[in-house]
Amino acid sequence: MRNQIEFEVYGKYGLFTDPLTKIGGEKFSYQIPTYQALKGIVESIYWKPTLIWIIDEVRVMNPIQTESKGIRPIEYGGGNTLSYYTYLKEPRYQVRAHFEFNPHREDLIQDRNEHKHHNIAKRAVQAGGRRDIFLGARECQGYVEPCEYGKGTGFYDEIAEIDFGIMVHGINYPDETGRKERETRLWRPKIEHGIIRYIRPEECTLLRKTGEGHIKSFGLADIQSVDELYADYFQGEERG
Secondary structure, three states, X not given: OOOEEEEEEEEOEEOOEOHHHOOOOOEEEXXXXXXXXXXXXXXXHOOOOOEEEEEEEEEEOOOOOEEEEEEOOEOOOOOEOOEEEEEEEOOEEEEEEEEEEOOOOHHHXXXXXXXXXXXXXXXXXXXXXXXXXXXXXXXXXXXXXXXXXXXXXXXXXXXXXXXXXXXXXXXXXXXXXXXXXXXXXXEOOEEEOOEEEOOOHHHOOEEEEEEEOOOOOOOHHHHHHHHHHHHHHHHHHXXX
């Protein structure tokens, strides 16, 4: 597929929080990453408002294991409380994603240079991402490396199907939908021979409105200044 990147992301822990477990102050991770969490990882590798990243599919490389920890989070009113968070232990995924131009960003139409963005994205993967990578939560540091998607043995490659029931797919934001509201998407994922094939956001039929919003405006000068930052970064990397 055009504009596609492939990479492996891994870490010691992951926390893709099931929102149902946050009511009592506890957090329990989904067994697999949400579409939105993976999209956030890709956007930490490389993102500009001209683009929309689409997660195509993911290979689950390590067995799904959890580990609970006693945490003392800071309360809004001050002080600490005691909670138990349940993390994924040693998650590792191979990810395949591609970008498309945002049709709701007519103000950035001059930045729709497919070749430029694809090359920067591939170089950003080689560099391990342009921003810090997190596996669902900030305390779960992640690491990105380029890979050949499909290479290597995944733990679930020989298992025909694992169904995970209804879970969060992601969030619709005004700048990607053109609507002045935020929506939460739900879907029913499966692992089939080690692979999760994510449906596109517009294919999700279970939607819940969660608030209102508006499209943030960007100018061409903002885009050009970001391009200059990327050019300086990669030139410095080559000199090093």
